[in-house]
Amino acid sequence: VKSEAEAVAALLAELTMRGDVRVGIGDDAAVIGPDPGTLLAHDMIVENVHFRWSTHSAADIGHLCLAVNLSDIAAMGGQPTAAVVGIAGPLEQLGEIGLRHMYRAMDALAESAGCAIVGGDLSQAPVTVIGVTVIGVMPSGVAPVTRSGANIGDALCITGSLGRSAAGRALLDDPPRHPTPQMTALMDAHRRPTPRLSEGRLLAAGGATAMMDISDGLLIDAARLAAASGHRVVLDLDSLPVEPDVAAVARSRAARPDVFAASGGEDYELLVTLRPGLLGPLGDLVIQIGEVREGPTGLQVVRGTTPVSVHDRGWDHLRSPAG
Amino acid sequence: VKSEAEAVAALLAELTMRGDVRVGIGDDAAVIGPDPGTLLAHDMIVENVHFRWSTHSAADIGHLCLAVNLSDIAAMGGQPTAAVVGIAGPLEQLGEIGLRHMYRAMDALAESAGCAIVGGDLSQAPVTVIGVTVIGVMPSGVAPVTRSGANIGDALCITGSLGRSAAGRALLDDPPRHPTPQMTALMDAHRRPTPRLSEGRLLAAGGATAMMDISDGLLIDAARLAAASGHRVVLDLDSLPVEPDVAAVARSRAARPDVFAASGGEDYELLVTLRPGLLGPLGDLVIQIGEVREGPTGLQVVRGTTPVSVHDRGWDHLRSPAG
Numbered sequence: 001v002k003s004e005a006e007a008v009a010a011l012l013a014e015l016t017m018r019g020d021v022r023v024g025i026g027d028d029a030a031v032i033g034p035d036p037g038t039l040l041a042h043d044m045i046v047e048n049v050h051f052r053w054s055t056h057s058a059a060d061i062g063h064l065c066l067a068v069n070l071s072d073i074a075a076m077g078g079q080p081t082a083a084v085v086g087i088a089g090p091l092e093q094l095g096e097i098g099l100r101h102m103y104r105a106m107d108a109l110a111e112s113a114g115c116a117i118v119g120g121d122l123s124q125a126p127v128t129v130i131g132v133t134v135i136g137v138m139p140s141g142v143a144p145v146t147r148s149g150a151n152i153g154d155a156l157c158i159t160g161s162l163g164r165s166a167a168g169r170a171l172l173d174d175p176p177r178h179p180t181p182q183m184t185a186l187m188d189a190h191r192r193p194t195p196r197l198s199e200g201r202l203l204a205a206g207g208a209t210a211m212m213d214i215s216d217g218l219l220i221d222a223a224r225l226a227a228a229s230g231h232r233v234v235l236d237l238d239s240l241p242v243e244p245d246v247a248a249v250a251r252s253r254a255a256r257p258d259v260f261a262a263s264g265g266e267d268y269e270l271l272v273t274l275r276p277g278l279l280g281p282l283g284d285l286v287i288q289i290g291e292v293r294e295g296p297t298g299l300q301v302v303r304g305t306t307p308v309s310v311h312d313r314g315w316d317h318l319r320s321p322a323g
Numbered sequence: 324v325k326s327e328a329e330a331v332a333a334l335l336a337e338l339t340m341r342g343d344v345r346v347g348i349g350d351d352a353a354v355i356g357p358d359p360g361t362l363l364a365h366d367m368i369v370e371n372v373h374f375r376w377s378t379h380s381a382a383d384i385g386h387l388c389l390a391v392n393l394s395d396i397a398a399m400g401g402q403p404t405a406a407v408v409g410i411a412g413p414l415e416q417l418g419e420i421g422l423r424h425m426y427r428a429m430d431a432l433a434e435s436a437g438c439a440i441v442g443g444d445l446s447q448a449p450v451t452v453i454g455v456t457v458i459g460v461m462p463s464g465v466a467p468v469t470r471s472g473a474n475i476g477d478a479l480c481i482t483g484s485l486g487r488s489a490a491g492r493a494l495l496d497d498p499p500r501h502p503t504p505q506m507t508a509l510m511d512a513h514r515r516p517t518p519r520l521s522e523g524r525l526l527a528a529g530g531a532t533a534m535m536d537i538s539d540g541l542l543i544d545a546a547r548l549a550a551a552s553g554h555r556v557v558l559d560l561d562s563l564p565v566e567p568d569v570a571a572v573a574r575s576r577a578a579r580p581d582v583f584a585a586s587g588g589e590d591y592e593l594l595v596t597l598r599p600g601l602l603g604p605l606g607d608l609v610i611q612i613g614e615v616r617e618g619p620t621g622l623q624v625v626r627g628t629t630p631v632s633v634h635d636r637g638w639d640h641l642r643s644p645a646g
Contacts, residue, residue, distance in 0.1 A: 021405060021439050030441035032405045032458065038361055040441060042407035042456055046448045049411075082344060082355045084365035086454040088372075116344050118353035118363060121454075125369045131409045131444075131454030133365055135355065 041072035062102035077204020089128035156290035166264025232295035364395035385425035400527020412451035479613035489587025555618035
């Protein structure tokens with residue numbers, strides 16, 4: 001399906017940038033209007049594509065659909081201010097109680113993020129599709145951090161460990177009879193990701209050169225950052241932060257933990273590039289997993305000094321690069 | 324289904340208004356942030372609920388989903404600046420050509436409205452659901468016009484004739500073998516509504532006290548304006564602007580033209596209240612169809628001086644009042 005995704009990316013890219021659009025299609029969020037500009041992010045989640053009623057509660061889904069959009073604001077270094085929510089689905093089946101769970105979980109997350117749900121739409125549909133748009137602002141004096149600003153010599157870093165969501169999904173696919181608290185935490189990491197809003201703001205204010213959130217997996221997303229920045233990005237699998245519980249799930253599925261973590265997706269950690277001098281002051285926020293080097297534009301994966309050939313998991317849920 | 328719609332309206336209304344939200348859930352668009360504020364509107368359209376592939380082209384659908392959102396910005400008196408678009412659907416069936424038609428029609432409408440499509444999302448789904456969010460600004464020195472500002476003595480007015488979309492839909496349901504140009508125009512009015520952006524801005528700048536767009540039909544929407552403003556609104560069916568072609572379609576469907584036009588919906592004309600002294604200066608933009616009077620809050624329908632009992636068509640597509 002990759003060619004279709006590429007075709008769609010080309011279609012989106014062809015849409016003209018009119019008016020006062022400072023960052024448009026292709027980054028985590030658009031930036032509109034006079035300096036400092038309004039941030040604008042939109043993502044949809046679809047039943048049986050991004051979530052399943054068999055493994056997600058209505059509250060999980062409410063949390064998830066807002067979280068993925070807040071993550072896009074986090075990836076610019078912004079502060080969300082307001083969200084609108086469109087819910088299409090089988091309303092009789094969702095029921096008033098289901099909708100209440102969904103809205104309240106969404107509202108609790110909005111509150112913790114310092115924004116408000118200010119409107120929306122509700123419609124009958126045979127499957128559940130939830131679209132959320134979040135607007136936000138940049139902290140005073142801080143410019144939005146795009147995917148395209150990485151410079152040669154920058155360190156490639158990540159805000160947390162990888163593969164937790166993929167491990168949680170694997171556990172939800174084949175549920176343990178007696179889940180440990182660690183397993184439950186992984187399943188919750190998949191169902192209720194935490195957008196890295198404060199980390200994003202601190203990294204933007206601290207001088208991050210490029211930033212994006214990891215939604216489709218580190219391998220895909222790091223390749224996008226490399227392409228947007230026009231540089232060679234070297235990713236060292238040996239340096240990936242992978243928790244023992246995640247590694248155990250990966251091995252039980254006959255996967256190498258580092259590849260499992262790098263290709264899993266939906267972690268919503270921030271991938272960021274920093275001048276090496278910033279690794280000290282910002283070292284509590286990030287772990288270095290690679291660097292930006294001279295060479296042909298693109299992602300190069302290594303283990304230590306050995307080049308590695310890995311296959312990404314493909315565009316299996318066909319998100320646009322603007323997501 | 325009315326009780327469910329009411330329950331959902333109550334759920335939405337319970338979401339707390341945090342931060343700098345000046346107009347929230349329940350109006351055509353939200354207004355966020357410091358004066359003059361950012362306008363924010365979100366609407367979804369769903370296959371077989373708001374459009375049908377049997378009667379709508381991909382380009383029609385692209386136009387429609389943006390138009391309904393631009394209409395919400397028009398209803399506040401605003402200027403749209405940017406839009407984000409989420410498309411979920413059977414991507415293989417839509418195909419690259421279908422998506423191209425959809426995006427280009429959307430982009431042409433965006434251009435005519437002076438805004439840009441700046442991002443979006445694309446996902447597989449078994450049915451087509453398109454969600455659009457539009458942000459906008461108010462013209463300098465003009466406050467957003469809500470649904471709640473009507474005063475006793477105001478004239479109730481509308482920006483154009485009613486029932487064209489309903490007549491077009493009726494013709495699409497039972498297509499004429501040899502459509503006249505007039506019939507084709509009605510079908511296009513249904514498939515490609517025109518948001519009343521310049522009218523909305525002129526009315527807001529000219530002193531409109533309350534304004535909203537007519538999406539669910541005049542009877543439903545005028546009742547909402549009456550409820551939001553806390554006044555009695557008297558609507559005179561004798562004064563409704565109904566074109567002869569629309570009246571002919573209504574009669575061929577055994578409907579009274581005025582009731583057909585008042586209940587049809589999806590006209591996306593603006594319903595507005597004005598001090599009577601403004602009917603002169605703004606008379607080129609609107610036609611008076613009623614007035615705001617002393618008495619119990621709610622909509623009263625008359626023909627001349629005779630009270631009329633009419634039944635609305637119900638919440639047959641279950642949109643939230645925030646739509």
